[in-house]
Every structure is written in C-alpha cells, then in structure tokens.
Amino acid sequence: MSDSSSNSSSNSTPEILQISIATAKAAQKWGNNALLSPASDGYQIHLPENDILRGMQKAGRSLDNLGISQLQLSGAGWSKDLQWAFYQGFCNARKHDGVGFNNEHGEAEQLQQLAQCFSFAKKMINDTPEMLSPVALAEQAEAFIRTIAPAGSVSSELITGADLAEAGWHGIYQVGRGSTRPPALLVLDFNPAKAADAPVSAALVGKGITFDSGGYSIKPTEGMATMKCDMGGAATVTAALALAITQGLKQRVKLILCCAENLISGHAYKLGDIITYKNGTTVEIVNTDAEGRLVLADGLMCAAESKAPLIIDAATLTGAAMVAVGGEYNALFALDQPLAARALQYAANEQEATWQLPLEKWHQQQCPSPYADTANSRPVKGGGAGGASNAAGFLSRFVPDDGKGWLHFDLAAAFNNSANSYWAAGATGHGIRTIAAALLTETTAK
Known part of the structure; x- marks a missing residue:
C-alpha cells in the first residue's frame, strides 16, 4: 500500500x-x-x-x-x-x-440538555467512594450548577467537620464524624433575580452519603458493595435543579446537600447515642445503618429556615421501599395529599414510574424510645414492617406546617445492581425529570 x-x-x-x-x-x-x-x-x-x-x-x-x-x-x-x-x-x-x-x-437541543443533567447525576452516583468524598460531592454539585446557571445568580455556603456541630447540624456531624474525611452541608442559593429580599420559592434537600458501611450496624458484603450510590438523592436534586434552570426556572430555589461517609472508627457514632436536633427533638440511635434520615433531618430544618413553601427531599433511603415497589418505581410520601396528587401527575407526564406509599402523622410514633422522643428506627432487620413509611414519619418531625408543601421521594429506582433488558448496571437518573417538573410548575403557580 x-x-x-x-x-x-x-x-x-x-x-x-x-x-x-x-x-x-x-x-x-x-x-x-x-x-x-x-x-x-x-x-x-x-x-x-x-x-x-x-x-x-x-x-x-x-x-x-x-x-x-x-x-x-x-x-x-x-x-x-x-x-x-x-x-x-x-x-x-x-x-x-x-x-x-x-x-x-x-427537540434535539432539549434532549441534549436533558442528557447533560442526567450524565452529571449518573457519573456522580457511579463514581467510586474513594473518588467522591463528602466535601468533593458538595463542591462538584456547586460547580455543576454554576456552569448551568446565569452568571451571578448562584451563591453558596459550605459547612464542614466540627463546624457542623457548632452550627447545630448535629445529625450530619454525628453520622460523618467516624470518617477521616469530614462531613459537609452545602446550602446553595439559586437567585436569578439577584435580589437579597427575593422570596425562596422552593428548597431541595438531598441525602449525600458518599459511602455507607452501615457503621457499627455493619452491612454484609453484598449489601455494602453498591453503597457508592447512597448519595443518589444529592445527585438527583442537583441535576433536577440544573434541568429546571435550563428549562427556564425564574424563581429562587435553595439546594441543600447533606454529605457524609458512614464509617466505623474510634470516633464513630454508636448505638445508644442520643442526638439532640436544632428543633429540640431527641433521637436515640438503635441502628447506625438508618443514617440517611439523620442527615436529612438537618437538611429539612435548614429548608424550613428558608421559609420555602415547597420542600422536596430525595434519598436512597430504605430497602423497604424497594421491597414495596421494586426497582422500576420510586416511592413517594406526603402528608399534603393535593400536592402528592400533583406530583404523581408530574411523574406520569415525564414517564417516570412513581407510586405513593402510606404516610400519616401517627407514623411519627412508630419508632418509640424509652430514652428519647423517638428512635431512628426499630431495632430489627430492615426496620421492621412498614419501614419506608416509618422512615418518612421520622422525617415529618422536621418539616414545618404539619407537612404542608413537603414531598419525600425514596429513590428505589435510582440504581441497578446489575444490568437487565432495559437498564445498564448503575445509576438511572430516575426522578430527575419529576422533581424538575414539580419545581417549574409549583413555583410558577405560587
């Protein structure tokens, strides 16, 4: 040749x-x-x-x-x-x-924007836990939103390590203190009007457990192998905010990420410990593997401080939700039934399978403790019957107005342990479009 x-x-x-x-x-x-x-x-x-x-x-x-x-x-x-x-x-x-x-x-441009947001979330969820520390998760989420948002519309605060306890965010601090890599709380403010007095229309709260060993309630190998995905809630709400911005979001929104590694060490939190939260609620630790609700409690109270009329949290929270709805659906919980009905319609419109599971005020009492206002779970495998509803009931202690304006997504469909005929192994991004639609529609309506 x-x-x-x-x-x-x-x-x-x-x-x-x-x-x-x-x-x-x-x-x-x-x-x-x-x-x-x-x-x-x-x-x-x-x-x-x-x-x-x-x-x-x-x-x-x-x-x-x-x-x-x-x-x-x-x-x-x-x-x-x-x-x-x-x-x-x-x-x-x-x-x-x-x-x-x-x-x-x-529609090619819209699809490219959608792919960009999903790609961010999937990469973050699929990254190894060594690559993604709690602080790195917070910093990468902030950097991504800044690439999407108009110049000057984003500000943020990052609180890490012992400063969390000093600021009163005891749940995130206690869960993350066992790791040499400090826990972190990111409070990002998307304020397109760039006005200090602009009302906050919504707050998004994401569980950002970058690796979950289970702590002293240690997981077996098969349960721990995929726990890099336990920050899926943080990735989901970050991508949802980014997607809503690309679709024309004009309202002020707070993004709150609760980031920690749940590890075992001489400085880790233990069974029998009691955490006293900012709102005075005391929580006995009966399962260190029920840590997601402990960090989300701080995030929900932070969201409440913003006076946002809409609060949405997302988390890979319970195995019980997966048992209930399988790996193709996300589970939705709400005390505000009209809002829940609208959220289910947003999910249907976006082709993201979502199913509402029971939540009543009395679910707050389903994890009793003789030593504190509540335990963080039940001291039985998987949290016992109704574990997903009981976890949602725990979270409802930390939202304002008896749950009016609050949605909790338990992301049962956010990650696949292995490939099947429809999905590759790893993160799916399921829930991003639903939360973005809720942001756009609910904040505009208000």
Whole structure:
C-alpha cells in the first residue's frame, strides 16, 4: 500500500450507524416479533403495539450490548419521549453520549440538555467512594450548577467537620464524624433575580452519603458493595435543579446537600447515642445503618429556615421501599395529599414510574424510645414492617406546617445492581425529570 493510500485510510471518518423506526414488523427470518432488524445503513426498530417506550428502551439496550459506541437517530417518527427512552437504554456506566438526537420536531437541543443533567447525576452516583468524598460531592454539585446557571445568580455556603456541630447540624456531624474525611452541608442559593429580599420559592434537600458501611450496624458484603450510590438523592436534586434552570426556572430555589461517609472508627457514632436536633427533638440511635434520615433531618430544618413553601427531599433511603415497589418505581410520601396528587401527575407526564406509599402523622410514633422522643428506627432487620413509611414519619418531625408543601421521594429506582433488558448496571437518573417538573410548575403557580 502506498503512503498516500495509507494516509487516506487513516484520515477517513467512520460511518455512523443510522437507527430508524420501521413502520412494519420485522421479516420472519429475524425471529418472531423481532425488535431489531438490519438495514443498509444501520438498524430498524420494530416497536411493539403496546408499551412502546419500554420497547424503545429495550432496543437501545440491545444496541449497546452489540458494542456500538455512536449512532444517529434518523428518519421519521422520533418523538421526544421515544428518543429519551432509547437514550436511557443505550447509556451505560462508562458511556453517557454517542446518541445523535433527531431534530425533526426541533427537540434535539432539549434532549441534549436533558442528557447533560442526567450524565452529571449518573457519573456522580457511579463514581467510586474513594473518588467522591463528602466535601468533593458538595463542591462538584456547586460547580455543576454554576456552569448551568446565569452568571451571578448562584451563591453558596459550605459547612464542614466540627463546624457542623457548632452550627447545630448535629445529625450530619454525628453520622460523618467516624470518617477521616469530614462531613459537609452545602446550602446553595439559586437567585436569578439577584435580589437579597427575593422570596425562596422552593428548597431541595438531598441525602449525600458518599459511602455507607452501615457503621457499627455493619452491612454484609453484598449489601455494602453498591453503597457508592447512597448519595443518589444529592445527585438527583442537583441535576433536577440544573434541568429546571435550563428549562427556564425564574424563581429562587435553595439546594441543600447533606454529605457524609458512614464509617466505623474510634470516633464513630454508636448505638445508644442520643442526638439532640436544632428543633429540640431527641433521637436515640438503635441502628447506625438508618443514617440517611439523620442527615436529612438537618437538611429539612435548614429548608424550613428558608421559609420555602415547597420542600422536596430525595434519598436512597430504605430497602423497604424497594421491597414495596421494586426497582422500576420510586416511592413517594406526603402528608399534603393535593400536592402528592400533583406530583404523581408530574411523574406520569415525564414517564417516570412513581407510586405513593402510606404516610400519616401517627407514623411519627412508630419508632418509640424509652430514652428519647423517638428512635431512628426499630431495632430489627430492615426496620421492621412498614419501614419506608416509618422512615418518612421520622422525617415529618422536621418539616414545618404539619407537612404542608413537603414531598419525600425514596429513590428505589435510582440504581441497578446489575444490568437487565432495559437498564445498564448503575445509576438511572430516575426522578430527575419529576422533581424538575414539580419545581417549574409549583413555583410558577405560587
């Protein structure tokens, strides 16, 4: 081969596979009701008559499994929801791009913004716990919002280590003090009006446990192996705020991230300890692995101090929620039933499966303690029957106005331990679109 031929070959651009939507069923030779069939320039997707979004997501997963790194969605029929379903299936823990969106309906830019926000959350959740300390989580979340928000619209406060106890944020401090890497509370203020007296329309609170060993209530290996994902709530609300900003959020919003590593050491918190919170509530520790609610309690009180009429928290909080709704749904809890009904509608509109589980004021009494106002759980495996509702009941002690304007998302669908026909292993981003929609709609209505 001559030098010129060699240079021509090395400089050529690889041909990008074209992915189109077929209008007819696949030929029988490709199998009964085949989802994919080859075309001259790529592949055709033959969507099922029912559940077409899941069919599209499955097609994306199948193409990723072939080792394809880049493709273009081409031809007609690509709605925004179909493109997003394909993207969700095609992504994996090491690849958040490679999809050329179809701009037939002028939606490619919106989809790119959506992918940017999901990519941030997924990368953060999939990062190793060594890479992502509590302070690093807070700093990276702030940096991401600053890249999205208009210049001058973001300010923040970061409190770390023993300064948390000095400031009265005892839950975050106690959970995180066993680690050599200090716990942190990030309070980020998105204030697009840039006016000090602008009212705070909403506050987002995220659980940011960057690694959860369970503490002295130590997890078994199989339960601990994926606990890098226990900061999924913090990543979710950060990405939701970013997405809402790209979609035109004009109201002031506080982002509150409660970040800590739950580790064992000579300085770790212990069973039998009692934490006294800012609002005077005393909590006996009967399970150091029920730490998420302890840090969220601080975050919810911080949100209440902002006087925000809407408070949304998100957390990978309980295994009980996963037992109840499985890995395809997030669980929703609220004492404000009209707000809960609207939130479920936002989730349905955004194609994010969400199910409301029971929460009443009496759930506050479901973790009794003879030594304090409440225990942080029940001293039985998994927190006992109704564990997800009892955890939500614990959180409800720390929100204002008897829960009016408060939503709690237990993110059962935020992470997959292993791949399946629809999702790669790792973070999913499930819940980001719902929370962003709630922000945009609820703050505008007020």
